[in-house]
Amino acid sequence: MGKVHKMKREKVSASTMRVLIEAIGASGLSTISNTLDECSNRKKRADKEITCEMEAVAVAYDIFNNVAQPNCSYIEEDDLLRFMIKEEVDLVLPLIDGGESGKITRNAFTEWVIKVYTSRKALGHSLNDTKTAVKQVDKLIIGLLSVVTFIIWLILLDVLTTKFLVVFSAKFVGFAFLFGSTCKNIFESFVFVFVMHPYDVGDRCVIDGMMLLVEQIDLLTTVFLKIDNEKVFYPNATLISKPISNYYRSPDMGDSIPFSIAFSTPAAKIATLKDKIAEYLVQNQQNWYPELMLLVKEIENVNKLNLNLVVTHTINFQNFAEKNLRRTELVIALKRILEDLEIDYTLLPQDVHLK
Numbered sequence: 001m002g003k004v005h006k007m008k009r010e011k012v013s014a015s016t017m018r019v020l021i022e023a024i025g026a027s028g029l030s031t032i033s034n035t036l037d038e039c040s041n042r043k044k045r046a047d048k049e050i051t052c053e054m055e056a057v058a059v060a061y062d063i064f065n066n067v068a069q070p071n072c073s074y075i076e077e078d079d080l081l082r083f084m085i086k087e088e089v090d091l092v093l094p095l096i097d098g099g100e101s102g103k104i105t106r107n108a109f110t111e112w113v114i115k116v117y118t119s120r121k122a123l124g125h126s127l128n129d130t131k132t133a134v135k136q137v138d139k140l141i142i143g144l145l146s147v148v149t150f151i152i153w154l155i156l157l158d159v160l161t162t163k164f165l166v167v168f169s170a171k172f173v174g175f176a177f178l179f180g181s182t183c184k185n186i187f188e189s190f191v192f193v194f195v196m197h198p199y200d201v202g203d204r205c206v207i208d209g210m211m212l213l214v215e216q217i218d219l220l221t222t223v224f225l226k227i228d229n230e231k232v233f234y235p236n237a238t239l240i241s242k243p244i245s246n247y248y249r250s251p252d253m254g255d256s257i258p259f260s261i262a263f264s265t266p267a268a269k270i271a272t273l274k275d276k277i278a279e280y281l282v283q284n285q286q287n288w289y290p291e292l293m294l295l296v297k298e299i300e301n302v303n304k305l306n307l308n309l310v311v312t313h314t315i316n317f318q319n320f321a322e323k324n325l326r327r328t329e330l331v332i333a334l335k336r337i338l339e340d341l342e343i344d345y346t347l348l349p350q351d352v353h354l355k
Contacts, residue, residue, distance in 0.1 A: 050117055060113035064106050075104040097286045115319075122202025136219040137190060189220050189236035198244045204318050206245035207234070211320070227320075247317040252289070255327055257309040257334065262345045263302060269341055270294070276337045277309065280330070287314055287326045303348050309334065 050056050067083065068075045080089045097108040192198075199205050203214045205224075212224035212232060222239065224232040247253075261270075274294045281288040293310040300306055311330065317323045338344070 053114055053117065056114050056117040057110055060110040061106075063113070064109050073106065075109065077102045118202075122200070132218065137194075140186070185220070185235070185237040188240050192236045192240040193217065193219060196240065198239075199246050199248070203246055203248040204320060205247065207239070207242055247320075250316040250318075252312060252314055253316045254310060254312045255323075257311075257327070257331060258297070258306065259309070259334070260300075260304050260306050260345050261338075261343050263299065263305055265305065265343055269343055273337060273341055273343060276341070277334065280333050280337070281311065284329075285314075288312065288330070289314060301348065304345055 050059060064075065067079050069079065077089060077093065080092065084092070093102070093104075096104050096112045199214050199217075201214050201217060205212050205214060207224075210226065210232075212226060214222065215225050215231070216223040218236075220236055222234050222236055224234060226232060274292070277294070278290065278292055281290050281292060289312040291312065293308075295308045295310065297306040297308050313323060313326060315322065
């Protein structure tokens with residue numbers, strides 16, 4: 001090192017420079033060029049587009065490890081404040097399950113990242129389909145304007161005579177008679193896709209009593225997927241006259257669970273049952289609103305009370321699997337509460353005829 005300090009820039013020989021380069025390269029020291037290359041590579045990795053759910057999980061894992069404190073199993077509000085301002089943190093926390101408590105677990109954060117990826121993917125498909133439909137409309141308009149422009153050009157050049165115009169008009173009327181229905185369908189499809197626009201790609205809808213997922217939107221048709229991934233093609237001109245339920249655009253939706261108990265069940269037990277269910281909803285407020293209704297639908301044969309539990313999810317039914325999972329957990333909790341309170345139902349004595 002002493003020799004290095006004594007060197008002068010203008011008197012460094014080629015052999016000495018080669019030795020210095022080899023020494024630095026072998027020592028593992030970080031040079032400016034290496035640092036810049038590493039920063040560039042990190043930026044490229046950061047700008048890499050997520051193309052599948054597995055990559056979304058990997059990104060969520062990396063973000064969680066970078067944001068959370070070492071050896072910590074959750075992200076706190078203070079961790080987010082190192083990267084975001086207070087207003088942004090207040091907006092983000094309610095979007096993630098468990099964020100209201102100020103602690104975000106790894107699983108909750110991963111599910112949120114996957115949800116964001118799925119939403120952005122659906123948005124990308126929707127924009128692409130809209131672009132395709134616009135191109136189809138553009139071609140139709142260009143074709144129509146080309147024909148009109150050609151006819152006007154012939155008229156201005158006195159190429160078309162009155163007799164020819166009469167013959168052409170007659171042909172046009174016949175053409176309109178043959179293809180009038182097609183033109184009507186195209187116009188209705190245009191209104192449906194661009195004016196009404198009741199759904200986007202990725203939306204879960206109910207049409208004719210069937211729950212369908214929008215996969216592709218074209219000018220004339222829409223492609224849906226059933227629960228079992230069966231594809232259904234609907235003409236847009238037909239859909240314009242049908243009622244369409246859109247889960248994605250709906251607010252938080254309600255659910256009902258019908259069940260029956262014995263007519264002899266005391267009213268005090270029914271009140272306790274309602275309190276226990278309300279307690280469960282409060283304990284799982286990330287899934288349910290605390291308000292509930294326990295309705296008595298009817299008394300059957302003076303032996304059975306038909307009840308209906310009405311609750312409200314904190315989500316709509318766009319994510320149908322998540323909705324069913326929450327409902328299943330609630331039904332199991334209801335079963336456990338009924339067992340703890342010894343509330344049941346016994347069938348009336350049945351006549352048995354022996355031959």
